[in-house]
Amino acid sequence: MSQDKIEIARKFIQAIPHARALSMDVVAIGEGEATIRMPYDPRLIGDPETGVIHGGAVSTLMDTCGGAAAMSHPSLPSTTATLDLRIDYMRGATPGQAITAHAVCYHVTRSVAFVRATAFDDDRERPVATATGAFTVGN
Amino acid sequence: MARPAPEPVQKVKQRRDAALRALAQSVPYIQFLGIAFERRGDELTAVLTYDDKLIGNPFLPAIHGGVTAAFLEVTAIMALSWQRVWDQMESGALDVAMLEAGKLPRTPKTIDFTVDYLRTGLPRDAYARASVTRAGRRYASVQAEAWQDNRARPFAHATAHFLVPRDD
Known part of the structure; x- marks a missing residue:
């Protein structure tokens, strides 16, 4: 994955006021996948x-990561907005640890991007939450 | 048979408002997002006061979808906690002074949460109400709806399941 691409995505995420308020950072991005x-x-x-961190903050991370994955899909949608998002909470994230979400945009039609995401804390064996979402695609 | 005189209205209001305040102020994330609760009897309306830090799309601009989801989740959890506190408070089983002293009931745990985005969240205040569709001994099902200018045109709604804490 090119360092340039991560740098552009990082700037894009940092331009989102609420992502900045939560100090979100892009770890990896490209080909319909994102890690934040x-x-x-x-x-x-x-x-x-x-x-324990509020589920709402985890939802926000999942939503941001899902949108980033959709935007990075090879079909290169120019805009995206969340249509729906379902989050399943497996357990509370361990206090003091960062939460990292990994989202995969596994299918894109002319109008919709379908995304799955998983969130972890330091324990990579047991996810904190999983999510599925549909995002609008603008060209 | 003579009934006891009803409590003075101010005393009743004071007790209920103090309980609601204690519940809302105990959660840092509710303060961080800037959510307040208005009460009419036992009915709660959550108010999300607009702030620039809530924006998710600076070009439209629009409120972050995560903020909308969080707002609905906060509203749903509060509706569930409030229903339990209300019953205990009104029956006299719960002492509001204990709540104010920080001895709060345990928080319901979210099992799953589904949010539908119906319209763009505009850069202005938003409101939400939740209703507990079913409150069992272990699981609860809650629905929530958020709107802005027009009550009849919600911009998002959610369905959620919670694990209800045991009172022991």
Whole structure:
């Protein structure tokens, strides 16, 4: 994967105010796949008793990563918006650890991009959450 | 048979508002997004006050789809927690002073969450309400809907399942 491509995608993600607010960073991107990392942040805690990050922040990471995967598909859509997103939560992310999402855009039609995503913390064996989504495709 | 005199209205309101405040203020992420809750009786409306940091598409501009999902999830969780707190509070089983002191009920855990995006989220305030479709002993099913200018034209709705914490 070219370093230029990652740099362009990184700038693109950093131009999204809410992605910046969550300190998201592009780890890898290209050919309909994207990996984005979101560091642990106490402001994102959803369960004050345990310090576990709110599901909403995980959804935001999944949505951003899914959109990035769709945009990086070889068919090169010029715009994309989420139609629907389903997230399954396997477990709470371990407090203090970053969450990394990996999304694959596995099929694109003239109008729709279909995406699957998985989120992990430091434990790569047990996913924190998985997601499936449909995104609009503009040309 | 003589009934006990009803509680003064201010006392009732104060108790309910204090419980709601304690629930909402305990969650950092609710504060981070800038969500507040308005109450009419036991009905809650969540209000997401617009802020530039909520933008997901700076060119349109539009609210981030993740923010919309998060707003609906926060609303759904609060509806579920509030329903449980309300019942316990009104029956006298729950002391609101304990809530205020930080002794809060455990948070429901999201099992799955599905959001449909119906329209672009515009750069202005948004509102949401949730209804608990089924609250069992272990699982709960909740629906939520968000709108902006026009109540009849929601911009997103969601269906979610939660694992309900056991009271022990």
